[in-house]
Amino acid sequence: MTDKNTRKIGKILAVVALCAAVAAGGIGVATAPGWANPAPESEASTPVRNEPGLAAPVVKAVELGVTPTDGAKGVNPAVAPSVKAVNGLVKDVVLAPTSGGAPVKGTVSADGSTWTTLDPLLFNTAYCYSFTIVDEAGRETKRSQTFHTVESANEADAAVYPENGSTVGAGQPIDIVFSEPVANKAAVEKAVKITVSSKQPVAWHWYSDQRARIRPEKFWASNSRVSLDMKLFGVDFGNKMIGNFNAKVQFKVGTQRLAVVDDITKTMKVYFDGKLVKTAPVTLGNPEWRSPTGYAVILQQERRSKFNAGSIGLKPGDKGYYPPLTVEYANRLTWSGVYVHQALESAWSYVGVSNVSHGCVGLLPADAVWFFNNMKTGDVVQVLNTGAAAVEPLEGYGDWNIPWAQYAKR
Known part of the structure; x- marks a missing residue:
């Protein structure tokens, strides 16, 4: 082990020991101005003084500011700790977990008065500072203090769809599900930068405090690229919840594909x-x-x-009940069970003539194969003239059934 490494490990161990002493009440530190060394015992012993007198120059008291404050709890890990000395210099700053581990990287300002961290902190971790302050007379004072970051119970993260690196259809909205309720929605939206290669403006629509979707006014342009730069680490979600991650998500949009189904003509175009x-x-x-x-x-x-008919609320003996079966070339449109799929053989004679399904769009075998092979997830199916209500947004991705002015309304 080199002398350099030996000194570094010794410094970390010294910090841990010093922090333990703070916790036990053996060492204290003030964070308000005026804590520097007391005045010399007499003017005869030294010309350096920090109180007015008759013969010697006055040394200004060091004013110290330390962030976070000593003993602070629930500190946001994104808030950069710092040590600042007015009328003095900062040196030998070590900020490390009290349980041990590598110290946090930091930098000292050009004038030597301020030390600031370069790296974010960890959640649910106790930290200790060890630092030395030098006043204008060259006298050194060593101090330490502790704080604790936000506990794990107050961390918040999110899941995003589409997945990074995927290719989706032109109708695929961005879907973000947050692990905790978001009260500060404006802060979260501000922390997510969305870039669209086609320059289409987008809007957020919050379906609940934990679910938001994002889409343009019209379907994504063919072959466009969309990226989300999510800088949510340290963002205050509200209710004492703090974002715990940063992430970048990029996806590509394929050809704009739309299938229009008309109940009047019994055709799909x-x-x-x-x-x-x-x-x-x-x-x-x-x-x-x-x-x-x-x-x-x-x-x-x-x-x-x-x-399974049970998935739509039917049981044996009910009108419309059917035993469990397997369908071919199934393309799901809603979570409740509406599909585009190959019609059962018993229904082939009705295709193009009358309606016999439980809400699905049935196709003849060759057409079902073509649809399955040529349409992709995220592509759009529009159904006309059935007399039924529109697909609800959370029944799948029925977001496009909400008028743009309403979708983008704040």
Whole structure:
């Protein structure tokens, strides 16, 4: 071990020991002005004094400011600790966890009066300062003090969809779910910078204190790129909750794909970037289970999906009940069970003629294969003229059924 490493370890151990002494009441420190060494015992012993007299110059008392204050609790880890001396210099500052570990990196100002951390702190950690202050006469005073950062119970984080590096359809909103209720919504929004290569403006829409979505007025432009720079570390969510992370999320938008299903004509027309590329007959929900109208976004795609009537509230003996079955080429539109999928063989003769499903959009086998292979998650399906209500936003991604002025309203 080098002499340098030996000195560094010795310094850390000394800090831990010194902090332990503070906790035991053996050593104290003032954070208000005027704590510097007392005046010399007599003018004859030294010409340096810090009280007015008849013969010698006066040394100004050092005024010390330390952030956080001694014994502080619930300190925000993003608030940079600092030691500042007025009428003096700062040196030998060590800030480290009281339980041991590497000290926090810091820097001293050009005039030597201020030390400030360079790195963020840890949550739920007790820290101790050890530092030396030098007054204008060159006299040194060593001090220490402690503080404790925000406890783990007050940490807040978030989950974001789409995932970083993914490619999604043009109808995919950004979905952010926070681990804790957000009271300071403006502060959180300000801490998230959103960049869109197509320059489309976006708006936040809060469905609850823990869920927000973000989308442009119209579908994302084809081949655009979207990035979120989330600087939430240290952001006050409100209710004593503090953000505990920073993250960057980037995703790409594919071709703008839209499938328009019309109950009047019993057809589906598929458009890529506004150009009609496919027309297919469909069967929709019967009069008791009408297919929801408006816009929906493809949530998941499964080559085979198990359907159970119990998921829509039906039990054996109920009208419309069917035994568990597997459907082919399933594209989920709502969490409650509306899909675009291959119609059951017993329904093929009804496709393009009448409605026999429990709300799903049924396709003939060849059309179902084409849809599954050419449409992707995040792509949009619009259903017209069924007489049913529109897809609710949280039933999937029915955000597009909310008028822009209402969606973007603050």
